[in-house]
Amino acid sequence: MKLCLPVLSLFVTFVACSTQSSRSFEQISAKATENGLILSQPSFEQSPEAVVATVDSVLVSANAALDAIAGQDPETATFESTFVALDSAAYPMMTVMNRYWLMKETRQEPEIRKACMNQVQRLSEWGVEVEYREDLYQICREVSERIESGDLPKPGGEDAQLYRDIMRDYRRAGFNLNAATREKVAKLKNKLSKLESDFDSNITNASVVLEFPAEELNGVSESFLESSKTDQGRHAVRVTVTPDYMAVMEKCSVRKTRRKVNAARYSIAMEENGPILNKMVRLRSKMATLLGYSNWADYKIEPKMASTGGEALGFAEGLARGLQPKFDAEVSELQKLMAKETGKPNAQIQWWDFRYYQNQLMKSRYSVDSDVLRNYFPLKGVIAGMFDVYQHIFDLRFTQVEPGYKWVDDLELWAVEDATTGEAMGMFYLDLYPRPGKYNHFAQFDIIGGKLLDDGRYQRPVVSLVCNFTPGVGDDPALMNHGEVETIFHEFGHAMHSILTRAKYQRFSGANVARDFVEAPSQMFEAWVWDPEVLQRFAIDWRDGESVIPMETLANMKKAKLATVGVFYRRQMGLALADLRMHVAEVGADAGKICNAANAEVLFEPPANTNFAAYWGHLTGYDAGYYGYGWADSIAADMGTIFENAPNRFLDKEVGMRLRNEIYSVGGSRDADISIIRFLGRERSNDAFLESIGIE
Ligand SMILES: [Zn+2]
Incomplete structure (x- = not known):
C-alpha cells in the first residue's frame, strides 16, 4: 500500500526541523530572558571531587535558608516566609538531587556514577533530617494556628494546596506523636533509606550472562544470533538486559533454554536483595504502626487518589x-x-x-511478526513523527540545539516553545542507545524542575529521556519494534507533563501529581501508536521510503493485542497484589514468598527457588504503588475517549490544548480528581477501560 500524503507531511516535518535548527540555544534562551523566564542548561560536574563540592555548598546555603525560616519571630512570620520559603529552600537541593540521579544512571565514568550515588544518599539522609526538624515544624504550626484563628489570611488556590500538603506531611512524619516515638520513626526512616539505596544499587549493578550454543537458541532472530556471538562461537544472552531476555522468552523454541533464562532472570540479585527486601518490608510495617496506620499500604496510599490500601486492593482483586x-x-x-x-x-x-x-x-x-514490522519503524522517522504529533496537538515548536556538554556523543538536546506565542517552555535531552553502566530500562528523568523563583522569574524545566533502543547494524538504520514505539510515546508524554508546567511551586510542578495518576496521560498516549491516522504519518518502510505500514497488519495487531490482554492484565494484577499484600502482611512474613504466591494465584507459578521481587525496582519508591498502573490505565482509557470522539480524533488540537491546560499546566497544584473532571467535562468512569480489555 502506498500513500503519498503522509510521506509529504513527514517531509514537511523534516524541513521544519532543519529550518528551526538554525536558531541556537543562546538565541532561544535570550528571548526567554526577555520574557521573564529562565531557560538554562544544567551544569554537569566533571569529577568526583566536583560532585562532592556541589553538595557541600548547596547544603551550606540550604541550611542557612532553613535556619532563617525557623528563626523568625512567630508573631511576624507569614505564609510566604514559612510555607513558600520552604519550597524555595528545598529547590536548589532538589535540582542537585535530580541531576545526580540522572548522572548516576547515565555517566560513562564509573567514578562519577559512584560519587553521584553516594551524594544522592547523603542528600536523602539530609532530607530526612530536614523533615524531622522540630524548629521548622514549630514555626509552620504557629503560622498555621494564626491562619486558622483568622489572624492571617487563609491561603487560596495553589497556596491552599501547599499549606494543606505541608501540614499533612508533618502529621505523616509523626509530629503529632510524642518526642520518643517520633525519634524512633526518624531512625527507622533513615535505616530504610539506606536499605532502599542498597537494593537499587544491587539491581543496577547486577550483570548475568548465560552462554548457549546456537541450536539451543532456535527461533531467535539472525540479528540476535549475530550480535550475541562470542569468540568461542557460542552466544551470550545478557539476562540483565531486558531486550535480550525478551528475545529468548518470546522467540526461542527450546523450552529448556527459556526455562533456564527465566529462572536466571528471577534469581538476579536474589542472595543480596532477598534479605534486604524482608528488612525493608519489616521496617516499613513498624513505621506505619508507630505513625498510627494499620499498615504500610495505608500510609503510602493516603496522599494518592485511591487514598487507602483497601481501596487499592479492592481494585486489583476485582479486576x-x-x-x-x-x-x-x-x-x-x-x-x-x-x-x-x-x-x-x-x-x-x-x-x-x-x-x-x-x-x-x-x-x-x-x-x-514484530521483526517484520521493525522495518516500518526506523528510529529517526518514528521520533520525527512523534514530534510532529506532540507539536501539533499541544501547539508547540521543538528546535534541536547544541548541548553545552554531552555525557555521550550522540546525545541530543531540544528546546520546546509555544508555537503561537513563542514562549519558551523547557528543554529535553534524548539519550537513545544502551551502553555499559547505563540505566537499563526506558524512563524520563527530571533534571531542572519548573518553579516561580523568589525574584518573580520562572525557571523553565529540563528533562531527559533515557532509552535503550537497539542501534543500527552496519549501514542499516536503528529500527524499533511496535512495543518500543509505544514506549517512546509514553515516555515522551511524561516529558510533556514536566515541560508544560505552570505550577508556582516545585512541589507541584510537572509530573509531581498523585502517583496513581501520573501514568494516566502517558498510558493514554500509547493508544496513538495503534491509530491508522497517526501511524500513516510516520510508520514508513525505511527500505523504500514510501510504503506505509499495511493497515491489515495493524488491524491484526489490534486483534492480537486483545487476544493477549487478559494475560497482560492478570500479570499486572499479580504484581499489584504481590506489592500490596507484602505491604499489608504481618511483620516477619517473607516478601519473596508473598510475591511468588500472588503471581502463582493470578498468573503462573514462578520458576522454583527464585525470587522475582529481588530484581523488582518498583519496590523502592513505587512500593505499595504498583496497582497505580492499572488504576491509571482505567483513567487513561476514559481520557482517551475524549480524543476518540473529537472531530480530529488523536490529532485534535482543541482536546490537546485542554489536556495541556487542565492536566499538564496545573500539575499537582490541584487535586487530580478535579483536573480529570475538568478535562473530561464529566465524572470519570471505568467503563471505557473494561470495554477496551474485553470485559462487558
Ligand atoms: Zn511512565
Whole structure:
C-alpha cells in the first residue's frame, strides 16, 4: 500500500526541523530572558571531587535558608516566609538531587556514577533530617494556628494546596506523636533509606550472562544470533538486559533454554536483595504502626487518589476476578498451540512458555511478526513523527540545539516553545542507545524542575529521556519494534507533563501529581501508536521510503493485542497484589514468598527457588504503588475517549490544548480528581477501560 500524503507531511516535518535548527540555544534562551523566564542548561560536574563540592555548598546555603525560616519571630512570620520559603529552600537541593540521579544512571565514568550515588544518599539522609526538624515544624504550626484563628489570611488556590500538603506531611512524619516515638520513626526512616539505596544499587549493578550454543537458541532472530556471538562461537544472552531476555522468552523454541533464562532472570540479585527486601518490608510495617496506620499500604496510599490500601486492593482483586474468564480462554488457546507443537496433549503452559506461545499465536493466527514490522519503524522517522504529533496537538515548536556538554556523543538536546506565542517552555535531552553502566530500562528523568523563583522569574524545566533502543547494524538504520514505539510515546508524554508546567511551586510542578495518576496521560498516549491516522504519518518502510505500514497488519495487531490482554492484565494484577499484600502482611512474613504466591494465584507459578521481587525496582519508591498502573490505565482509557470522539480524533488540537491546560499546566497544584473532571467535562468512569480489555 502506498500513500503519498503522509510521506509529504513527514517531509514537511523534516524541513521544519532543519529550518528551526538554525536558531541556537543562546538565541532561544535570550528571548526567554526577555520574557521573564529562565531557560538554562544544567551544569554537569566533571569529577568526583566536583560532585562532592556541589553538595557541600548547596547544603551550606540550604541550611542557612532553613535556619532563617525557623528563626523568625512567630508573631511576624507569614505564609510566604514559612510555607513558600520552604519550597524555595528545598529547590536548589532538589535540582542537585535530580541531576545526580540522572548522572548516576547515565555517566560513562564509573567514578562519577559512584560519587553521584553516594551524594544522592547523603542528600536523602539530609532530607530526612530536614523533615524531622522540630524548629521548622514549630514555626509552620504557629503560622498555621494564626491562619486558622483568622489572624492571617487563609491561603487560596495553589497556596491552599501547599499549606494543606505541608501540614499533612508533618502529621505523616509523626509530629503529632510524642518526642520518643517520633525519634524512633526518624531512625527507622533513615535505616530504610539506606536499605532502599542498597537494593537499587544491587539491581543496577547486577550483570548475568548465560552462554548457549546456537541450536539451543532456535527461533531467535539472525540479528540476535549475530550480535550475541562470542569468540568461542557460542552466544551470550545478557539476562540483565531486558531486550535480550525478551528475545529468548518470546522467540526461542527450546523450552529448556527459556526455562533456564527465566529462572536466571528471577534469581538476579536474589542472595543480596532477598534479605534486604524482608528488612525493608519489616521496617516499613513498624513505621506505619508507630505513625498510627494499620499498615504500610495505608500510609503510602493516603496522599494518592485511591487514598487507602483497601481501596487499592479492592481494585486489583476485582479486576483480577473480572479477568478470570478472559484469562482462562487465552491460556487454553496457548495450551492448544503448545500441545500441537510439542505433540503432548496435556502440556501445561508455564511462566517460561506464555510469552513464546503468545508470540506463536501472533504469527500463526494474526500473522504478526514484530521483526517484520521493525522495518516500518526506523528510529529517526518514528521520533520525527512523534514530534510532529506532540507539536501539533499541544501547539508547540521543538528546535534541536547544541548541548553545552554531552555525557555521550550522540546525545541530543531540544528546546520546546509555544508555537503561537513563542514562549519558551523547557528543554529535553534524548539519550537513545544502551551502553555499559547505563540505566537499563526506558524512563524520563527530571533534571531542572519548573518553579516561580523568589525574584518573580520562572525557571523553565529540563528533562531527559533515557532509552535503550537497539542501534543500527552496519549501514542499516536503528529500527524499533511496535512495543518500543509505544514506549517512546509514553515516555515522551511524561516529558510533556514536566515541560508544560505552570505550577508556582516545585512541589507541584510537572509530573509531581498523585502517583496513581501520573501514568494516566502517558498510558493514554500509547493508544496513538495503534491509530491508522497517526501511524500513516510516520510508520514508513525505511527500505523504500514510501510504503506505509499495511493497515491489515495493524488491524491484526489490534486483534492480537486483545487476544493477549487478559494475560497482560492478570500479570499486572499479580504484581499489584504481590506489592500490596507484602505491604499489608504481618511483620516477619517473607516478601519473596508473598510475591511468588500472588503471581502463582493470578498468573503462573514462578520458576522454583527464585525470587522475582529481588530484581523488582518498583519496590523502592513505587512500593505499595504498583496497582497505580492499572488504576491509571482505567483513567487513561476514559481520557482517551475524549480524543476518540473529537472531530480530529488523536490529532485534535482543541482536546490537546485542554489536556495541556487542565492536566499538564496545573500539575499537582490541584487535586487530580478535579483536573480529570475538568478535562473530561464529566465524572470519570471505568467503563471505557473494561470495554477496551474485553470485559462487558
Ligand atoms: Zn511512565
